Amino acid sequence: MAKRKQLKVPSKEKLLKFACTVAGLDKDGECPNCGRDGYGDNPSCDRHEAFSASNDDTLDTLHSLINGARKLVGTGIPEVTRGEEP
Numbered sequence: 870m871a872k873r874k875q876l877k878v879p880s881k882e883k884l885l886k887f888a889c890t891v892a893g894l895d896k897d898g899e900c901p902n903c904g905r906d907g908y909g910d911n912p913s914c915d916r917h918e919a920f921s922a923s924n925d926d927t928l929d930t931l932h933s934l935i936n937g938a939r940k941l942v943g944t945g946i947p948e949v950t951r952g953e954e955p
Contacts, residue, residue, distance in 0.1 A: 877943040887941055891934060895920040897927070 879887075898919050900907035907919025922930070936948050 874943075874945050879941045883941055887937060890937070894930065895922075897922045 895901045898907055898921075899905070900911065900914060900917050901920050902916045902918070903911055903914040905911050905914070905917075907917065911917045939946050939948075
C-alpha cells in the first residue's frame with residue numbers, strides 16, 4: 870500500500886483567508902443581498918430574491934473548494950479540470 874504524503878499545517882492567515890472565501894459564497898435559495906431565505910418575504914431587503922445555482926456551477930464551486938483546500942495543505946495532487954484527462 871502506498872504511503873500517504875504528510876500534509877503541511879497552513880498558517881492561520883491562509884486558513885482565515887480560505888474560511889472567508891467559503892463563508893462569502895451564496896447558498897442555493899439564499900438571498901445574495903440580505904443572506905436570508907430568498908423564497909420568504911423580507912420587506913427590509915430592496916432586492917430580495919433567491920439565488921439559484923445550476924448543477925454545473927455547484928460542481929465547479931465544489932471542485933474549486935477542494936482544489937483550494939488541497940493547495941492549502943500541500944497534498945501534491947494535481948488539479949484536473951472536468952473533461953480533461955489526468
